[in-house]
Amino acid sequence: MAKIITKKGVSFLTFSIFENENVTVAVSTRQGGVSTGNFASLNMGFPTGDDGDNVRENRRRFFDALGSDYLKSVNGKQVHGIRMARASRLDCGRGALSFDTAIDDCDGLYTDEPDVPLAMSFADCTPLLFYDPVTHSIAAAHGGWRGSAGNIVSVAIGHLKDSFGSKPENIKAAIGPAIGFCHFEVGTEVIEAFQSLFTKEEMEALSKSRGNGKYLFDLPEANRLLMIREGILPQHIEDCRICTCDRDDLFYSYRKAGGVTGRHMAVMILR
Numbered sequence: 001m002a003k004i005i006t007k008k009g010v011s012f013l014t015f016s017i018f019e020n021e022n023v024t025v026a027v028s029t030r031q032g033g034v035s036t037g038n039f040a041s042l043n044m045g046f047p048t049g050d051d052g053d054n055v056r057e058n059r060r061r062f063f064d065a066l067g068s069d070y071l072k073s074v075n076g077k078q079v080h081g082i083r084m085a086r087a088s089r090l091d092c093g094r095g096a097l098s099f100d101t102a103i104d105d106c107d108g109l110y111t112d113e114p115d116v117p118l119a120m121s122f123a124d125c126t127p128l129l130f131y132d133p134v135t136h137s138i139a140a141a142h143g144g145w146r147g148s149a150g151n152i153v154s155v156a157i158g159h160l161k162d163s164f165g166s167k168p169e170n171i172k173a174a175i176g177p178a179i180g181f182c183h184f185e186v187g188t189e190v191i192e193a194f195q196s197l198f199t200k201e202e203m204e205a206l207s208k209s210r211g212n213g214k215y216l217f218d219l220p221e222a223n224r225l226l227m228i229r230e231g232i233l234p235q236h237i238e239d240c241r242i243c244t245c246d247r248d249d250l251f252y253s254y255r256k257a258g259g260v261t262g263r264h265m266a267v268m269i270l271r
Contacts, residue, residue: 002174002240004029004250010042010065011250015129015174017238023131023138024066024269027122027176029250032065033058035262043252043262045121046099050262056097059265063117068269071096073119076106078142080125082150084108084159087116095119108141108152110159114270121263123252124184124244126220127176129268130156137164138268143178143223145186149193153226168231173238176266177251180243181208181218184255188213194222 002015010032018025033042034057039050042058056070063070074087075095085091087109095102103109108128109118118140120127126143139156141147160166191207194217198206202225208216220239227237244253252262 002238002242006032007065008061010061012062012065013177013240015238015240017172017174017236018131021131021133022136022271024068024267024271025129025131025174026066027127027266028062028264030252030262030264031250032061038257038260039262044265045123045263048262049260052098059096062265063267066267066269068117072115073117073267074109075102075119076109077102077104078107078121079105080144080146081105081107082147082152082155084110084139084141084155086159086163087111087118088113089116092116107147108139108156110137110139110156110163111270112137112164117267117269120266122176122178122266123254123261123263124179126178126223127266128153128156128223129174129176129266130160130171131268132160132164132166132171134170135160135164135166136270137166138270140266140268143219145190145193145219148219148223149190149197151197151226153223154230157230157232169233171232172236173227173232175220175223175237175239177240177242177244177247177264178220179245179253179255180220181216183243183245184217184219185210186215186217190217191215197226198222
């Protein structure tokens with residue numbers, strides 16, 4: 001079961017499925033930082049309108065609580081796509097101090113190298129986190145609706161398989177805080193984007209019509225089903241089931257804040 005813990009004044013979410021494994025996996029909350037206003041207080045995102053010095057201090061605090069150094073982190077310029085990049089020690093520091101130096105056009109990262117922190121930022125989109133204890137490899141992906149409809153789950157698992165020889169049945173996965181079914185209202189374009197991935201029965205379970213061309217859609221559950229379809233065992237998947245819109249006291253919600261808000265960060269580090 002996922003739980004929130006506090007170290008050195010910084011609160012973050014951890015997952016029981018990764019306990020006793022040689023990997024650090026955490027999602028920052030918005031508690032324990034120096035940012036103010038809509039960004040209060042542990043904002044991890046640079047392209048948000050927050051002061052860059054505040055973001056750097058927030059990152060320093062979060063990584064320090066994890067026993068790591070934010071200056072080593074590898075970050076991507078997330079564009080709601082499905083492109084992922086393999087990270088190595090040579091990439092450490094990319095996007096750590098500014099958005100400009102992050103990896104271009106990158107909505108996911110993967111590696112098998114220890115002490116290469118993978119960092120992805122979120123504010124309603126779904127954190128998708130993968131660890132293979134057999135090949136000792138990890139992947140972190142940004143599951144917005146476009147990336148999810150593009151099956152970034154399959155892309156991430158494909159990289160672990162092709163690059164490191166991972167077998168899906170060995171992979172452990174976690175789904176982090178994201179906007180929940182009750183708040184994720186979408187138009188027909190979103191529903192149509194997912195129809196090629198799911199059966200009619202699955203789509204009926206994942207969505208609910210609200211009339212006037214509007215629907216509610218369960219983005220975390222859609223990604224969980226895609227994980228299972230790729231061969232990850234259901235018992236190897238942990239969905240925290242925390243809605244960012246409901247719990248905007250703990251996590252950032254772009255939709256709840258009307259677009260002006262911070263970002264929480266998912267971090268994975270092989271030990």
